Amino acid sequence: MQSLIDLEALQPTGDLSSVRRSVQFFLDNLLSQTPDQQQTLAAIGEDLFAIAVDQPFRFPSTFTFVIRAFSTLEGIGYILDPNFSFVKIAAPYAQELLDLRTKRHSGTRLVEEIRKQANDARSSTMSMPSRVQRIEEFVKQLESGDLKLRVRVLESERAARKATILQMATMYTVLGGTLLNLGITFSSQGSEVIANGSFIGAGVFLTLLLRSMQRVKKLDKFEKMI
Numbered sequence: 367m368q369s370l371i372d373l374e375a376l377q378p379t380g381d382l383s384s385v386r387r388s389v390q391f392f393l394d395n396l397l398s399q400t401p402d403q404q405q406t407l408a409a410i411g412e413d414l415f416a417i418a419v420d421q422p423f424r425f426p427s428t429f430t431f432v433i434r435a436f437s438t439l440e441g442i443g444y445i446l447d448p449n450f451s452f453v454k455i456a457a458p459y460a461q462e463l464l465d466l467r468t469k470r471h472s473g474t475r476l477v478e479e480i481r482k483q484a485n486d487a488r489s490s491t492m493s494m495p496s497r498v499q500r501i502e503e504f505v506k507q508l509e510s511g512d513l514k515l516r517v518r519v520l521e522s523e524r525a526a527r528k529a530t531i532l533q534m535a536t537m538y539t540v541l542g543g544t545l546l547n548l549g550i551t552f553s554s555q556g557s558e559v560i561a562n563g564s565f566i567g568a569g570v571f572l573t574l575l576l577r578s579m580q581r582v583k584k585l586d587k588f589e590k591m592i
Contacts, residue, residue: 373426374424374426375423375424375426375429376424377423382422384414384416384417387413388413436452440452443455527585531578531582532578534574535582538575539571541567541571542567542570542571542575545564545565545567545568545571546565549561549565552564
C-alpha cells in the first residue's frame with residue numbers, strides 16, 4: 367500500500383481499508399484459478415463499490431513514458447519478427463534474477479528470520495503491559511462516550527447515490543417535458559427557430575434521462591450480485 371502511495375498510483379482518501387482488502391484478494395487469487403465476476407463481487411463487492419465512489423487510484427504521469435518505451439521496443443521487435451513477444455523474452459531473465467537473488471540470500475535469510483522472530487517476541491513480551499493498559503483506556507473511553515467509532519455504512523451510501531440519480535432523472539423529465547410543450551406551442555404559432563431549439567433541448571434532457579435510468583439499472587444489478 368505504501369509503495370503504491372509512493373508511486374502516486376494511490377491517493378490516500380482517509381479510509382483505505384477497502385483498497386487494502388481488494389488488493390489482498392487479487393494478490394491471493396493471482397496464482398490460483400481466476401474467480402469469475404460473481405465470485406469476486408460476492409467476496410469484495412462492498413469494497414469495490416467504496417473504491418468506485420472514492421476513486422483513490424491515479425495514473426502516474428511517469429508511467430506514460432515507461433509504457434511508451436516498452437511499446438516502442440515491442441513494436442520494433444514485432445516488425446522484425448511477427449512472432450516476437452516481449453514478455454516471453456523477458457521472462458527467463460527475470461526468473462534468472464529471482465533465482466540469483468534467492469541463492470544469494472538463502473544462507474543469511476534463515477539467520478535473519480530467527481533473529482527477527484526473537485526480537486519480535488522480546489519486544490512483544492516487554493510491551494505487553496502497556497498494550498493492556500491502552501486497551502483498558504480504550505474500553506473506558508468507549509463506555510464513557512468520549513470516543514466515537516467512525517462506521518461507514520455502504521448500504522446507506524448506495525441508497526443515497528441511487529436517490530440522487532433518481533432525483534436528477536425527475537428533474538430531467540420535468541425540464542424535457544416543459545421544453546417539449548414549449549416546442550409544440552411555438553411550432554403551432556409559427557416560431558420555428560424557437561421551436562427547434564426547444565425540441566433540441568428536450569432531446570438533450572431525454573438523453574440524460576436515459577443515461578440516469580441506465581445508471582440506476584446498473585446499481586440494482588450490482589446490489590443483486592453482492
